[in-house]
Every structure is written in structure tokens, then in C-alpha cells.
Amino acid sequence: MMTTVEEIRRDVVLGNHILAGEGVLDVFGHVSARHPDRPDRFFLSRSTSPAQVSDETLLEFDLDGKVVAGEGHPYLERFIHSEIYKARPDVGSVVHHHAPSIMPFAATGTPLRPIYHLGAVIGPEVPFWDSQDEFGDTSMLVFNPEMGASLARTLGKGNTALLKRHGAICVGETVPRSVFISACMRDNGELQANAMAMGDPDFLSAGEVEKSNKVNGWGRPLERAWEHYCRVYG
Amino acid sequence: MMTTVEEIRRDVVLGNHILAGEGVLDVFGHVSARHPDRPDRFFLSRSTSPAQVSDETLLEFDLDGKVVAGEGHPYLERFIHSEIYKARPDVGSVVHHHAPSIMPFAATGTPLRPIYHLGAVIGPEVPFWDSQDEFGDTSMLVFNPEMGASLARTLGKGNTALLKRHGAICVGETVPRSVFISACMRDNGELQANAMAMGDPDFLSAGEVEKSNKVNGWGRPLERAWEHYCRVYG
Amino acid sequence: MMTTVEEIRRDVVLGNHILAGEGVLDVFGHVSARHPDRPDRFFLSRSTSPAQVSDETLLEFDLDGKVVAGEGHPYLERFIHSEIYKARPDVGSVVHHHAPSIMPFAATGTPLRPIYHLGAVIGPEVPFWDSQDEFGDTSMLVFNPEMGASLARTLGKGNTALLKRHGAICVGETVPRSVFISACMRDNGELQANAMAMGDPDFLSAGEVEKSNKVNGWGRPLERAWEHYCRVYG
Amino acid sequence: MMTTVEEIRRDVVLGNHILAGEGVLDVFGHVSARHPDRPDRFFLSRSTSPAQVSDETLLEFDLDGKVVAGEGHPYLERFIHSEIYKARPDVGSVVHHHAPSIMPFAATGTPLRPIYHLGAVIGPEVPFWDSQDEFGDTSMLVFNPEMGASLARTLGKGNTALLKRHGAICVGETVPRSVFISACMRDNGELQANAMAMGDPDFLSAGEVEKSNKVNGWGRPLERAWEHYCRVYG
Numbered sequence: 001m002m003t004t005v006e007e008i009r010r011d012v013v014l015g016n017h018i019l020a021g022e023g024v025l026d027v028f029g030h031v032s033a034r035h036p037d038r039p040d041r042f043f044l045s046r047s048t049s050p051a052q053v054s055d056e057t058l059l060e061f062d063l064d065g066k067v068v069a070g071e072g073h074p075y076l077e078r079f080i081h082s083e084i085y086k087a088r089p090d091v092g093s094v095v096h097h098h099a100p101s102i103m104p105f106a107a108t109g110t111p112l113r114p115i116y117h118l119g120a121v122i123g124p125e126v127p128f129w130d131s132q133d134e135f136g137d138t139s140m141l142v143f144n145p146e147m148g149a150s151l152a153r154t155l156g157k158g159n160t161a162l163l164k165r166h167g168a169i170c171v172g173e174t175v176p177r178s179v180f181i182s183a184c185m186r187d188n189g190e191l192q193a194n195a196m197a198m199g200d201p202d203f204l205s206a207g208e209v210e211k212s213n214k215v216n217g218w219g220r221p222l223e224r225a226w227e228h229y230c231r232v233y234g
Numbered sequence: 235m236m237t238t239v240e241e242i243r244r245d246v247v248l249g250n251h252i253l254a255g256e257g258v259l260d261v262f263g264h265v266s267a268r269h270p271d272r273p274d275r276f277f278l279s280r281s282t283s284p285a286q287v288s289d290e291t292l293l294e295f296d297l298d299g300k301v302v303a304g305e306g307h308p309y310l311e312r313f314i315h316s317e318i319y320k321a322r323p324d325v326g327s328v329v330h331h332h333a334p335s336i337m338p339f340a341a342t343g344t345p346l347r348p349i350y351h352l353g354a355v356i357g358p359e360v361p362f363w364d365s366q367d368e369f370g371d372t373s374m375l376v377f378n379p380e381m382g383a384s385l386a387r388t389l390g391k392g393n394t395a396l397l398k399r400h401g402a403i404c405v406g407e408t409v410p411r412s413v414f415i416s417a418c419m420r421d422n423g424e425l426q427a428n429a430m431a432m433g434d435p436d437f438l439s440a441g442e443v444e445k446s447n448k449v450n451g452w453g454r455p456l457e458r459a460w461e462h463y464c465r466v467y468g
Numbered sequence: 469m470m471t472t473v474e475e476i477r478r479d480v481v482l483g484n485h486i487l488a489g490e491g492v493l494d495v496f497g498h499v500s501a502r503h504p505d506r507p508d509r510f511f512l513s514r515s516t517s518p519a520q521v522s523d524e525t526l527l528e529f530d531l532d533g534k535v536v537a538g539e540g541h542p543y544l545e546r547f548i549h550s551e552i553y554k555a556r557p558d559v560g561s562v563v564h565h566h567a568p569s570i571m572p573f574a575a576t577g578t579p580l581r582p583i584y585h586l587g588a589v590i591g592p593e594v595p596f597w598d599s600q601d602e603f604g605d606t607s608m609l610v611f612n613p614e615m616g617a618s619l620a621r622t623l624g625k626g627n628t629a630l631l632k633r634h635g636a637i638c639v640g641e642t643v644p645r646s647v648f649i650s651a652c653m654r655d656n657g658e659l660q661a662n663a664m665a666m667g668d669p670d671f672l673s674a675g676e677v678e679k680s681n682k683v684n685g686w687g688r689p690l691e692r693a694w695e696h697y698c699r700v701y702g
Numbered sequence: 703m704m705t706t707v708e709e710i711r712r713d714v715v716l717g718n719h720i721l722a723g724e725g726v727l728d729v730f731g732h733v734s735a736r737h738p739d740r741p742d743r744f745f746l747s748r749s750t751s752p753a754q755v756s757d758e759t760l761l762e763f764d765l766d767g768k769v770v771a772g773e774g775h776p777y778l779e780r781f782i783h784s785e786i787y788k789a790r791p792d793v794g795s796v797v798h799h800h801a802p803s804i805m806p807f808a809a810t811g812t813p814l815r816p817i818y819h820l821g822a823v824i825g826p827e828v829p830f831w832d833s834q835d836e837f838g839d840t841s842m843l844v845f846n847p848e849m850g851a852s853l854a855r856t857l858g859k860g861n862t863a864l865l866k867r868h869g870a871i872c873v874g875e876t877v878p879r880s881v882f883i884s885a886c887m888r889d890n891g892e893l894q895a896n897a898m899a900m901g902d903p904d905f906l907s908a909g910e911v912e913k914s915n916k917v918n919g920w921g922r923p924l925e926r927a928w929e930h931y932c933r934v935y936g
Contacts, residue, residue: 027885027926027927027930027931028820028923028926047922047926048926048929048930049926049927049929049930051930051933051934052929052930052933073922076917076922098818100889100892100893100896103817103818103893103896103897104893104896104897104899104900104901104903105900106818107817107818107893107894107897107900107903107904108897108900108901108902108903108904109901109904110900110901115337115341115399116332116337116340116341116399116400116401117373117374117375117399117400118262132907132910136909137907137909137910137912137913138910138913138914139819139910139913139914139916139917139918140819140906140910140913140914140918141819141917141918164904165817165818165819165904165905165906165910166818166819167818183261187334190334191334191337191338191341192341193896193899193900194334194337194338194427195337195338195341195342196900197338197427197431197899197900198338198339198341198342198344198427198430198431199338199342199343199344200342201338201341201342202341202342202343202398202399203399204374204399205366205371207370207371208366208371208372208373208374208399210371211371211372211373211374212372212373212374214373215310215373215375216373216374216375220281220307220310221262224261224262224281224282224283225261225283227282227283227286228261228282228283228285228286229261231285231286232285349571349575349633350566350571350574350575350633350634350635351607351608351609351633351634352496417495421568424568425568425571425572425575426575428568428571428572428661429571429572429575429576431572431661431665432572432573432575432576432578432661432664432665433572433576433577433578434576435572435575435576436575436576436577436632436633437633438608438633439600439605441604441605442600442605442606442607442608442633444605445605445606445607445608446606446607446608448607449544449607449609450607450608450609454515454541454544455496458495458496458515458516458517459495459517461516461517461520462495462516462517462519462520463495465519465520466519583805583809583867584800584805584808584809584867584868584869585841585842585843585867585868586730651729655802658802659802659805659806659809660809662802662805662806662895663805663806663809663810665806665895665899666806666807666809666810666812666895666898666899667810667811667812668810669806669809669810670809670810670811670866670867671867672842672867673834673839675838675839676834676839676840676841676842676867678839679839679840679841679842680840680841680842682841683778683841683843684841684842684843688749688775688778689730692729692730692749692750692751693729693751695750695751695754696729696750696751696753696754697729699753699754700753
């Protein structure tokens, strides 16, 4: 199935609107996608809130985070995207968000782990990246390639990472995947926090994570979610 | 009072829309109803989000979970419905949901019990079903008749059950009943979690559960709820 | 300032819509007002959800809870209203609600006390009524004059009371007052629960309750609230 | 960049609507701005809910809190604004709010501190003002110049202060700044409460607060927030 530039750009716009509508993004955060024909390029909006993203606000970047097409102020944190696309050829879409439910994990370092069947898509346990470790006191934004590369190393081969005192990233093969993983991460964060307040949760077993991940984040369940989101927010 | 196929199908559509509107269902979960003339058949949508269910998306199933009328991908979890209809001739409608408020109970195994007058409709205490017990590591979905039958055994003669690390089911004589029980289960979950965080709750006595259940989930209170929901979401 | 029957009936309709819009009422609960010319009569809707109340749904009752004008099923709990109007000549409006934030107090017996300036309108501490004490196991509804009279005794000269495992009542001289007190009770419940989860709250001093109550629930603050609610929900 | 009276008045109206839309303000609370040409004057609505503020409801005040133009009942708490403008020549806009997330801090005295990158705009730690300390039992409102001046002393050179058992104030050079700081204070309160419930949060280091504050509450991030809010609520 060939994907055109038009389709990918439309997905980036939709992805921003969907995650804004779902409360995963607010004034800040962003969704990007890799260029379908040139793996060394990606699409990301110029600086604006996710709800205001449109085809007109999209910029095209190279993997050094330099604008190669489009006009306007780029996000300071474009290096999150450029360095993940550089390190992970399998990734087609990157989300950076500050969903309220995952922020207490980002603040306390509490391990975020799958606590319900759909939570399996975040991976067995979400790694933490702390800008303090390599960069000391900063503005806490990922504002240069070195910081982006460091974050990409923490992400490793996984789908998600938490940024201490800051937020999270989610990656997927496509925009529907990165959006779905972001929504499930938000839900898993809320459920886990509430379950930990109530008692001692049973997390998914390693086997359940593996098997659930193969079924629940692909095929009809994933299509169903994307169709639903596009109808509601498209 | 005779009920026609058209009325039952309309109730299934309404039930999905109502519980989506009330936040009991989101992208996932489903409401079904038994065929009014053929107790060995039931109506359940093809795979789509509850908000997108319409008369056109409904399929007709037999009690083996096979599609006998309609087109499209059936839900993987149709066996929840088929096996409950098989085991419980008194049940006319089944809801499978993942209401956020009941998920911490599903994660921790904390008993969910009636904590306010309307909570009585969930029954004295909600039983737990864990797919691990009979089936080990799975994708956690109820994807075959054996799993559905096992879940139906846990449900027994009650109105509700919790699926460990997954969600819940609610059943009723009619769609208005299963929808009402689902909404009250959601509220009871929220209230109980908040009450346990505050102190040591007084649950309803056995006599209060019995007497409240006879009054609050039937007649005018039930009609009032269904009328309200149909006006708001119909 | 004379108040006409038309104005009072309009206020009852507005009060129901406002508290439904504010989430203090949902499918259940009700707002009533005393007849302006006949203190032995009051207006309360027939059985319907607060959002569906209109001038057409209003019934007129005497203080025995008997319908004297209008048609339709009365609420089972009309005796909450009739007995409070009988016991409290100063009361012009009664609200019965199950606002989620006050339910944990109703479940645990935790004292609900003013924790911010507007909270003073609930009174220094909210008394508890438990249907078990005088009536044993019941359906938990206030379904006869004896139960209503018992509840009115617990209310005493105050503005508010909590019904164990059930909900709350709020009373005022007028509908705007009972509605305002209900909204502030809801907020106080939320704030107090969150503050107790965080640490050891400073409640208002007795002098602060008295002085705040004289200023914040009357005059311009009260008018401002009613004007706002009527614009948003009217 | 010259700012006209018309622009400032429009910003005051927008600021009220934005913070009402964001749930920082409800029926109560207010946003004001200093007159662009006369630093001894400021604009603040007459007594009405923030959502109802319009150019027609704005009054012009001097720094004694006296109305010099416009008609209608002024807010009792206008002295919060007049005394801060008197004490802080750098401040161009003042917000007084009771955002639910900060109220538990106001009730318990728990220090509110930056817990995520944008939280840096509230300052390293938010000071507390208690009306009891200098004024004893009151209605808890800031209803005269002496109370306003006392509160301004607690604010000092900072951006924010908490009023025990009452609410908060936020100040900025412009309306977009005071609105942005108010929204970030609300989010920081929610995140900190949730993080403290989960474990032992890592707060921002002093260096992170300083560096983050220089980047995140100015320039494009601030413009982006204001543009977003104006599109959504304008």
C-alpha cells in the first residue's frame, strides 16, 4: 500500500487534532510523520498549538532538524523528532506530549507498566530520560541534536519513554499507531495511578504483554480507533 | 407487551450511543440484545466504535457466535455475548465495558460492593473472572466460546462481573436495564474508590441491597433514566 | 418585593436545569419551591430527570405530600420536601441531590466542614441522617412522611444535611439560595476531600464561618451567581 | 510597541473569558489590566461572572480602588488589584482566582513548587497570605486597602501568592502573561497533588526554574498559548 505525501500530511494534521481533542495534547506538544518517499525528511508543524495545525502550518525538516520547506518559527523541540527518525528507521511517526495522567510518573520516577489489555502497547516498562544526567540545569526543553540523540538512546527499541519533570514521547510505524499508543499511554497512566491508590495492582504478565500487543494495537482494533477518531475530530 | 425486531435493534443502537455519551464506553466495548422472537439469536454491531453503531452496522448472531445476517468484521469478543445468552435464558441484553472507574477494581481485585442506594443494582458483591486461571497467558480478549462460557460461569445468576486486568460485563432483562446497571456500576466504582480513599465506608446492608434493588432499578426510576438518556443521546 | 406564582415556577424549572448543568443533579434529584401565596403548598416536578423539568411537568403539593394540581407520577421522595416545608417556615426552596463530591462523606461519615470562604454557606458542620437509625433496612428512599419528618429533625435549623449511603439536602429562603448552597456544598466536598488527601486542612474558624456567611451568600455575590447560571443554563 | 486603551480593554475581556473557559475562574474571580497611558489607573469589570464580562461591564479605577469611569457595583475585592498596582510598577495585569487544583494547597499550607518545565513560571515557591495574621476573623474577602496592601507585601517581587482558605493571585507584565501564569499554576497544582499522592516528587532544581522561566513563559511559547486561547475562546 503506497502512501502519498498528501495522505501523510493529512495524517499529521489529523493526529494533532485528535490528540488535542482527546486531551493528550493541550497548548503544547506535537505529532510528526516521516516523508513517505524520502526517509531523511519529516513533516512537523511550525510553532502553533496542536488544535491550530493545518496543512498550511506544516514544515518539512531534514534529520538535522533544519527546515527545508515551509515558513514560520519551528518548534524549539524539533530535535526530539529528527533524532528519533535518525536512530529508528522503523519509526514513521513521533508524538511528544504532556498528558496529565503520565506527569506524576514523570515527576516521581514511578515505573509505568501495562495494567490493562490495551496498555500492552506501551511496552513492558517505560524507560526514563532525565535531562539532568547528561546536560545538568537546562530550560528542560530538548533544544539541540545532542539532547535529542540522548533521548533517542533512552527510547531504544521501544514505543514510549518518559522525560523526568517534563512529559513523554510515543513512536509508531504510522500516525495511527503513534496516536493510538499515546491514547493508551494516557489511559494506562490514569488507571495505574488510581489502582495504586486503591491497593496492590496485578500488572500484565510478560506473556500477556506480548500476546496482547500482537492483537490489540493492530488490524481491526487499530483501524476502529482511527476511524472513530477521524469521525469525531476530522 | 410485545417487542418488535425494529424496537430491539433501535434499543441496541441507542444503548451504544448512551453508554458512549456517558463515558462508560469509549472506542471499545459493546451493547447487544437478544432477538425478541428467536431466543437463539442476538444483535451486536460489526466491529466499530459504539458512537458509530447504527442499524446498518448491526449483525445477527447465533449462540455459537456465528454471523447469520449482516456484513462486516465481527468483534473478536462476540463470545462474551453468545455464551451469556446461552447460559442465561433470563438475560435480554449484555454490555461489555471498560469504564475508567471500575478499572482499578479490575486491576487490584478489591471487592466492588454497593455503597449508595442505586449501587444495589450491581448485586451484593461483584465476582471476578481472571483469564489466567483457565487459559494462562493470552491476548486477554474473550475470543472463543470456551472463554465466554468460563466467564458466564463466573457471572452465575448475577448482574455484573469484573474481568481482571481488562474490564466488566453487565446484563439485564432489557437494554434499558443493562444500560442502567452499567451506569450505576460506573458511579458505584467512582464513589467507592473515593470513599475508601477518605476512610472506612459503610456499605449497604444485605437487607438494604435487597430492598433497594426491588425499587430503584425498576418501574419509574428505570423509565426516568431511559427517557432521560434517549432525550440526551437519541 | 412580591413574587408571583409564575416567577416561582420559572425558578423551580431554572433551578433544576442549573443544577443538572452544574453536575450537582444527574438523572435523579430534584429542586422544589414553596407557593408564594399559600405557605401550605409547594411546587415540585412529576417524576422526570431534572434536565427534562418544564412548567408542564410541575405538580402542586400540600404539606402531606399529596398532589393538589397537575398530572403524572410524583417522585417517591416528595416527603423530603413536604416535611421540611412543614417544619421550617423560613425555608422557601429545597434541593435533594447526590453530587459525586459529597457521596464519600455520605458513605464514611467524615464530617463535612467549611474549608474555603464560600463553603461557609453549608453551616459550621453538616449533620448526618441515617435511615437505619429509626427505620432499619429500607429501600433507602425517603418514601413516607415519617421518614421525611425524621430527616427534617436532623436538618434542624441548618442549611444542609447528609443522608448516609444516599445523598444530601440543601435548603434556602429562595431557589437562588438553595441552588447556590448546593453548588458551594459540591465544591466544598471536592476541596475538602482533596485537601484531606494532601495533608491536615485548616478549616474556617467559627468567626470566619459566621462573617463569611453574612457576606458571601447574599446580595451581589448571590445575584451574580444566579445571573451567571441563568445566562448559561436558562 | 504602543498599546492602546482599546487593546488593553479587549485583553481584559479576553482574559476573563479565557480563564473562565479553562476552568481557572468560575462564577467568581477576575482579571484586570493597568491603563496603558496612566499607570495610576486600571480596568476591572463591575460585579459579574467572568464569562459575562464585556467592554460594557468594564470600570476604570484609581489606585485607591475608587471608580473613576463606568457604572455598576464594583467587586468587593477590587483592593487586591489597586494595592498590587500601587506596590508593583512592573505589573500590568492581575488575576484573582480559585482554581480547584490550587485550593488544597490553600487549605493545608502545603508548599506549591514547580514540578514540570512550565511550572517554573509560578516562581521557586509560592508564598502564603493568611487574613487571620493581621486581621483576625473576617468575611475572608480582601475588602479594604489595608488588606490589599498586606497581600501585596506577601506577594513581594514574585508572580504568584496563595490566600489561605481562599484562593490565589497571579500577576504579569501583560494580560497574556498573567493568564498564562494562571493556567500553569492550575496545571502545576494538579500535577503536584497527583505526584505527591503517588510518591516522592522530584521538583525542578533552582537552576532549572531559572532557565526554564526565561524560555517557557516568553516569546513564541507565550504567543502560541495566547493565540490558541484567543482562537478557542475569543
